[in-house]
Structure formats: C-alpha cells, structure tokens
Amino acid sequence: MLQKTLEIACVQIASGPNKADNISRAREKVMQAAARGVSLVVLPECFNAPYSTTKFREYAEPLSSSPDPAEAPTFAALSQMAQEAGVLLVGGSVPECDKLSKIYNTCAVYSPRGELLAFHRKMHLFDIDIPGGMCFRESDTLSPGNQITIVDLDGYGKIGIGICYDIRFAELSTIAARKGAFALIFPSAFNTTTGPLHWELLGRSRALDNQVYSVLCSQSRAPPPSYPAWGYSMVSDPMGRIVAAAEEGEGIIYATLDSSAIQEARQAIPISIQKRYDVYPDIAKLI
Numbered sequence: 001m002l003q004k005t006l007e008i009a010c011v012q013i014a015s016g017p018n019k020a021d022n023i024s025r026a027r028e029k030v031m032q033a034a035a036r037g038v039s040l041v042v043l044p045e046c047f048n049a050p051y052s053t054t055k056f057r058e059y060a061e062p063l064s065s066s067p068d069p070a071e072a073p074t075f076a077a078l079s080q081m082a083q084e085a086g087v088l089l090v091g092g093s094v095p096e097c098d099k100l101s102k103i104y105n106t107c108a109v110y111s112p113r114g115e116l117l118a119f120h121r122k123m124h125l126f127d128i129d130i131p132g133g134m135c136f137r138e139s140d141t142l143s144p145g146n147q148i149t150i151v152d153l154d155g156y157g158k159i160g161i162g163i164c165y166d167i168r169f170a171e172l173s174t175i176a177a178r179k180g181a182f183a184l185i186f187p188s189a190f191n192t193t194t195g196p197l198h199w200e201l202l203g204r205s206r207a208l209d210n211q212v213y214s215v216l217c218s219q220s221r222a223p224p225p226s227y228p229a230w231g232y233s234m235v236s237d238p239m240g241r242i243v244a245a246a247e248e249g250e251g252i253i254y255a256t257l258d259s260s261a262i263q264e265a266r267q268a269i270p271i272s273i274q275k276r277y278d279v280y281p282d283i284a285k286l287i
Ligand SMILES: O=C(O)CCC(=O)C(=O)O
Pocket: 045, 125, 126, 163, 164, 165, 166, 168, 188, 189, 190, 191, 194, 195, 198
C-alpha cells in the first residue's frame, strides 16, 4: 500500500504530426512539473503521434530497456527525461512495434534513474461505432496486450496501469486494486462524443469501486483535423471525489495521493471485506 503521500502531476497536451515536436513539448512539461517538486508525472495516450489508425505504424517504435535514440526516439527520450527530471514517469502511450511487426498501444513506466520499470499494452482495443458520433477501430491496425500491469514503485507501493478504453472494463481495475495497487493510472484520449457522457463517471467509479485513487491523464482539445480529444484530466480520491481537474486546453494538474485517505475510506465503508465471494466464487478465483 501507498507509503504516506505521493505528489503527482498529469500533463495535458495535444499531439501533432511532428514526432520531434511532440517529444519536446512533453519534455518541457515534465520538467515544469518536476520543478514543482512532484515525484510522479503522467503523460497522455499517444502523445508522440496523431491518434489515428492509419498513422500508428508510421510512428511505431521498438521497446527495449536500452532504447537506441535513432530507432526509438520517443522511448529514449522518456527514459532520459525521467532521469533528468528525477521523477517516476508514466510515459503516456506510444505506438510500439514488436519483432513480428505487430503494433501495440503501449505505456512504458520509468524510474527516476531512467530505467524501464514496466510496460502496459492496451488490453481492450477501442472499437466503437456511435451513429452520428465517434467511430473508431483500433483493431484495424493494433494488436491487444494480454496482461494486467501492476508496477511496484520502489518506496511508494504499487500502481495499476490501463490505457483509455481499458477503464471501461472494471475487472482490470478490481484485479489491480486487489493485488495492492493504491492508484489506477490511465493515460487517455477520450473524445467529444463519449467524454461528456462517461469520462468523469468512469474515473470516479473506478476510484470508488476499489477505494483507491484514479488518475486520468488526457490529451488536450485541438482544432480539426486533429482527433477531438476530450481533455478534462482528473484525479479522484478513494471516496470518489474529484481532487484535481483540468479543462479542455493544455495544462498540468497536480494532486497529493495520501495513504490515510485510502485507510479512512476503507474503514468507514468496508466493502473490500464485505464482498460475498461465497456467492460469486468464480470471481474470487480471478483475484
Ligand atoms: O471509451 C471511450 O469512450 C473512449 C476510449 C478512447 O478514446 C481510447 O481508448 O482511446
């Protein structure tokens, strides 16, 4: 469980077509957040590339623990900026290509020494078709990851990682929380169709269901032809209260995650020990 407190920041930026510009904008904001003294910084989904199924392959990079800046400039830059800033870095997400030339939507997490601590490949691909609204099919070009990712942050405890659409699948969050995560972190890029309906509801629900913090870091809104990202990055506490929130535009939000808020919520409303696994043993087996 979380050791005392953790100061965090979510960087809300939009991605454009120029990868180098996207990386340098991210670096500038990570440094700005670090200068405020935070220990963990989160970037948004697909921050280095346009969020488009036709672009993922062009921007994809191989992931390794010692990235070559020529081959994998984004992963190399993330490792370096974590080190320069001296922060834990949840590196948003980046299109990643493996040796079989499959492409994933991948979040890499770095230590303040620049080491790759873990990576999460988006498990639930964003395939939706809302008449008159958002239509997107990540599965046209992406492959799904097959693992729930829980990262041990040396000295702080564990976090669970999901990417955007992953937040809709409550099991991922529940399993990460049951395995000890004190925060569920979702690099994201919701949209102007589902954002107003579900973004806040999902963020607060995942926190409340599991009595942990949820941290949703979005891309900021950008004019067409860019992807219509929702914005409104937000942090919810274990009671489901919003404790930090952005609006549509670019910015950084800050929050303090406090272990005593988790303990207080769990003592006051002890749902985790009141679960009826005797009635739903099939779920107990999973977690
Ligand atoms: O779940 C949604 O409505 C949005 C998900 C999304 O934009 C994504 O997974 O990138």
